[in-house]
Amino acid sequence: MARKRFGEILVEAGAVKENVLQQALGQQKGSGKRLGAVLEEMGVISEQDIAVVLSRQFGIKQVREFAKYAFPKELLQLVDGEKALKALIFPLKKDERSLYLAMVNPLDMATLDDLSFRTGMRIIPCVTTPSEIQSAVNKHYFSAEESTGEKTDWWTILVVDDQEIVRSAVAAALKKKGFNLLEAANGAEGLKTSFRQPPHLVITDTVMPRMDGYEMFRALQANPKTARIPVIALSSRAAAEEEARLLDLGYFDFVAKPINPIRLVARVSRALRIVYGDSVPSEAG
Template sequence: MKIPLGQLLVRSGIITVKTLERALARQATCGKRLGGGLLEMGVLTEDELLDALGQQYGLETVPRLFTRQLPAELLALVPADLAITRPLLPLRLENGALFVAVSDPLDGETVARLERHGSVRVTQLLCRPGELAAAVKRQYHRDQGGGDMKILVVDDPAAMSDVEGALRREGYQVFTARDGVEGLRIAFSQKPDLILCDAATPRMDGYALMRAVKANPSSAGTLMILLTSKASPEEEHRALKAGFHDFIGKPMMTIRVVSRVRRAFEIIDKAREQQPSPSPA
């Protein structure tokens, strides 16, 4: 019999009983899974959640996914549409069993579909959701010219080192700039998919940087998120009205930044899917 996730976390000393009670009350109102709620509360790391879920379901965990390209014959064992929408990633075929990285141990329907498709036994390996989604995009989009998604962070590098590291672990290609002028140069040369910039960067503040990026036709569609220590409703209204896609107040929790970045890329992906295919010559 599986031990409930909350009890596992309390027994491990990761959270207290009071924290669990708060999280359960929050779960009852918002309907989110307990693990996701604890992550949003900032009382649990993704690695701690991964380990706990592995214990709960008796599954091996994969804390880090490699970045090398997987063999085409291995990727072919999982249909691309299934891999991208779930997501899941085949890691190896061994003794007639296909070892697949998943983030949802309860998705038995997908496992059954995969076994029917490949006529193999599927063994699940648990992986962090963000890292898995990024790895799937790298593996299945590479031949389509998708490549790694690029993020430009314009802020004090020392203050943003944790965020930068977390974004790299998610599979994003991250560029950094210490001021707005350098940020603008990198924005034009590297053409990032998303820009995070501090409102008070030296030489060119975040608002001026946003106007310069939007004024250039080649970068006008780039989504931008404002980072600011003025975490007030008025400042948020000003940022969104000025053209920023999102607003994050400081001090920031790394998990919150990663969550907002994921949400931004979901918007980017949907926009790209809706773009008409080029007409044949």
């Protein structure tokens, strides 16, 4: 018998009505968002409600507040941090040949099959919420201060965006983790700041007045003093084609707007580790 779809389960459980589901599916199309996220934005159902429905429907254990516990390194290594954040999964416990996995969507057979194939283990799903996953991933994979003892105040990051609200959101997320922040309102200001006080990483919008992110990026790449600085692009165009285009241009990474603070911090930490390693940086240039 064919496995039921996520939306069908919610309707069958009485969590949403059929007409509301169809409306949500229409909004989801082409957005790249999870159906659950769309329903939450519509105010129809909360992420906790969804977890409860799935837990009861499949008789799967629901897990909460697991971020506060300690997890051995060998367990965390079974799932890549970026994969965990993207697929909304987290390894909870290894028991002989079984792996207990917290996940938002227990119907995600592609993820379950892939992980089972790579680890050679039987995957036992446990239902949770996106917030629980993001909290655990942030703490145990990407929080340098909490998980590895590393300091983040070594690093200076330049945020370039013509919208003050975006700069403030990015700066707040990074300052919370101890990073030093520089800000610029357009590419021209960002370029001057980079030449005067080279940051270790630049986060920039692609479309801005005076000088856009593309022009600034090309100028940074052309100058030996700043050519090595990794640049993460911000764009409101979340399509895969836009991401591929920016990566082809040479940007180190891409983050879609609106900004997810946990994802942003994860991408920044990853970029710094890859480019600079674990040593204390003296300067970016």
